[in-house]
Amino acid sequence: MPKLYAYTDGACSGNPGPGGWGVLLLAKQDDNIIKTRSLSGGAAETTNNQMELTAAIMALEALDKPSKITIVTDSSYVKDGITKWIFGWKKNGWKTSAKKAVKNEELWKRLEKATKQHDVNWEWIKGHAGHIENEQADELARNGMEPFKV
Numbered sequence: 777m778p779k780l781y782a783y784t785d786g787a788c789s790g791n792p793g794p795g796g797w798g799v800l801l802l803a804k805q806d807d808n809i810i811k812t813r814s815l816s817g818g819a820a821e822t823t824n825n826q827m828e829l830t831a832a833i834m835a836l837e838a839l840d841k842p843s844k845i846t847i848v849t850d851s852s853y854v855k856d857g858i859t860k861w862i863f864g865w866k867k868n869g870w871k872t873s874a875k876k877a878v879k880n881e882e883l884w885k886r887l888e889k890a891t892k893q894h895d896v897n898w899e900w901i902k903g904h905a906g907h908i909e910n911e912q913a914d915e916l917a918r919n920g921m922e923p924f925k926v
Contacts, residue, residue, distance in 0.1 A: 795920075
């Protein structure tokens with residue numbers, strides 16, 4: 777059975793500003809890549825965190841059937857948010873511990889819904905540190921932003 781990986785990244789020119797998201801989906805068997813798929817897109821006015829979240833959402837929503845997948849992100853905001861913080865936010869009515877509204881609530885809800893369809897393992901890696909797949913996801917995100925740059 778192939779192992780699925782999604783390398784996700786977001787980019788923003790200004791924060792907020794034009795932004796893009798990118799996903800490199802890989803299916804591996806015995807450490808050999810047997811299939812790849814690239815996804816990207818963007819928005820005219822967004823934030824880096826919104827694009828990081830969107831990349832993870834799009835990776836999961838692109839899967840045709842319930843799957844076991846590892847999402848690799850360089851965003852501790854995304855990884856910690858979905859694996860730790862979201863439980864407290866939901867318990868507190870989508871408020872932070874400081875009683876403020878959770879930023880990007882609708883994206884968090886969409887990400888949580890998408891994760892429930894799959895068996896997701898979350899991995900964080902340092903961005904811009906020579907990880908080939910992360911660099912490819914970054915390039916996809918920057919390409920997704922291009923149509924929105926002035």
